[in-house]
Amino acid sequence: MSESLKTISPVDGSLYVERPYTPENDIERMLAAARTAHAEWKARPIAERAEILTKCIDSFVAKKDLIVEELAWQMGRPVKFGAGEVGGFAERARHMISIAEDSLADVTVPRKDGFTRYIKREPVGVVFTIAPWNFPYMTAVNSIVPALMAGNAVILKHAAQTHLCGERMVEAFTEAGLPKNLFQIVVANHQSAARIIQSDAINYVCFTGSVPAGKAIETAAVGRFIGVGLELGGKDPAYVRTDADVDYAAENLVDGAMFNSGQSCCGIERIYVHEDIYDRFVERFVEVVNDYKLGSPVDPETTLGPLVNAAAAEFVRAQIDEAVNAGAKALIDPTKFPENKKGSQYLAPQVLIDVDHSMRVMTEESFGPVVGIMKVATDEEAIKLMNDSEFGLTASVWTRDEAAAVRIGDQVDTGTWFMNRCDALDPALAWTGVKNSGRGCTLSAVGYESLTRPKSYHLKTSL
Structure with a gap:
């Protein structure tokens, strides 16, 4: 098995990107750092998260010309249309940021004398996003930005064909001031990805790809009792x-x-x-x-x-x-x-x-x-x-x-x-599928539900 990830360009068959796979010890350190970063990030007000992530999106969009060229070489998207990928990324991200305050607000229940009762939406923890190559930014953003807005940390494994897209996102977000270790990219083969899913550090998996790969993701998550969102094939x-x-x-x-x-x-x-x-x-x-x-x-x-x-x-x-x-x-x-x-x-x-x-x-x-x-x-x-x-x-x-x-x-x-x-x-509507197109949902207010967990507060105030 190769010791490095290689991206062969569909333009001319040349080697366009090569990266060594992340060593297992480094992956463990990444996961531990993500958990620490999440604990600090979830304590920040939603408005503060929104302000930082808006700057992240601006930083990403500023790299549009470079991104368009890299898309063409990595996966064959004509430069004539590459800017649309950047625009779609920004549209989805900004919408999910704009609705976060309402979508993540506490759920109120009818008033009951002598009690304070409500349901809080807690971030799940560390989200593992596995992104595809065909729309490498617009699919990845569906989980990355909402996960971060909800107070989670994100580990991203991008497709081998478009790994550079993941690097570009992390670079743009870091330059904009996103806290260290909150959004990291791992270079992993299928076996390493399965081990990451099996780690206690991971609390949710968001995958976009083929039906066979979706089945492999579910197999890796068996016994973990964590959520797995799957966007798979279509006809x-x-x-x-x-x-x-x-x-x-x-x-x-x-x-x-x-x-x-x-x-x-x-x-x-x-x-x-x-x-x-x-x-x-x-x-x-x-x-x-x-x-x-x-x-x-x-x-x-x-x-x-x-x-x-x-x-x-x-x-x-x-x-x-x-x-x-x-x-x-x-x-x-x-x-x-x-x-x-x-x-x-x-x-x-x-x-x-x-x-x-x-x-x-x-x-x-x-x-x-x-x-x-x-x-x-x-x-x-x-x-x-x-x-x-x-x-x-x-x-x-x-x-x-x-x-x-x-x-x-x-x-x-x-x-x-x-x-x-x-x-x-x-992005205001739920993105979801039935049958072998997968399960779960991203985007819209409904998309925040899988990235958070309900926590009930049942307070008796009169004794």
Whole structure:
């Protein structure tokens, strides 16, 4: 096993970052220091925490130009879109800071003569965040800033592909005056991460990643009696009703399917379109996809960068080939995208029709720039197909009828239900999933519940 973490850039296959793994003795010292830092931090008023963390966010945003360039080299995000990651990080962080005072306030109960009674929200202690590479800042912030605002300390293990993102966050927060040891990054392999979860120093684990990795996290936490938040896979559907604005739906669903080269847990991977507008929708969808430019993410003209590595691209190619061999029709000519090369991480986008749920591309998470489009005759048929999945992170309907949107949404198994938008996140709403998309919640006032524990005060004041 390698003694160091290595980040191979998807831009050109070069070694971009290398860090030695943190020795076990140093990890023990980090955890002990985190517990000490937490004990001091939780005693500070929420308003004081908010002031310090606001400065931390400002410090992070000030590094935007450097962050955008590093994102391109680490995980292939085109520089054209990199600033959006910084903006999303800041939006989520500032919202969670702004609602902390109310969200963390004591829970009052009805007055009872002779007693003072209330429920206090205590920080859980030390939170272990394990962050993914595909949205390395916007996913990490979902737990890091709320955990700190709640009075916890945070240990961050970032993905090997984007470890530098974790370093950049810790650096920015430290420079802004966050107390020492309150937010630390560890360089750990899977075995070390499991040992950290098993340590008595850890009180909560927040993980974003694959279903198999989520199962490994749960296994490591068995017997610890601690909370584990899991945001896992997705195979997110969209339903375009007969009354939809076809151009608007097509253009936005292309973005939902192709942004970040399709490497989004809440990206659109399957679309169901009412038969009355199916042909018009598919025609416009293909037109928009053909306008994408596949290329190096450091080229400012690129709108579709490489996948994270060649293996990921080959996985998607296999799904496409299997579907075509089973009767699906591919509507995008890969030769229009010269950078596309079999065996490389550069993969042309693809749109498939004549697909069904016997094909992996319609049931198995693709995590790439491919989408299947199916024709449906009724709302009921669309609902049945949307629910025919092991996942349930987000789903969307495209319609002018809000009442119909709510009626359909009530029947779809999903964590977030959208109308006329997709692949988005509102920090005022709970970010959560069902089925194999995981469990738990981040963001919104509800997101603070897992980062705190209730402590009841039952005081008899009359004797």
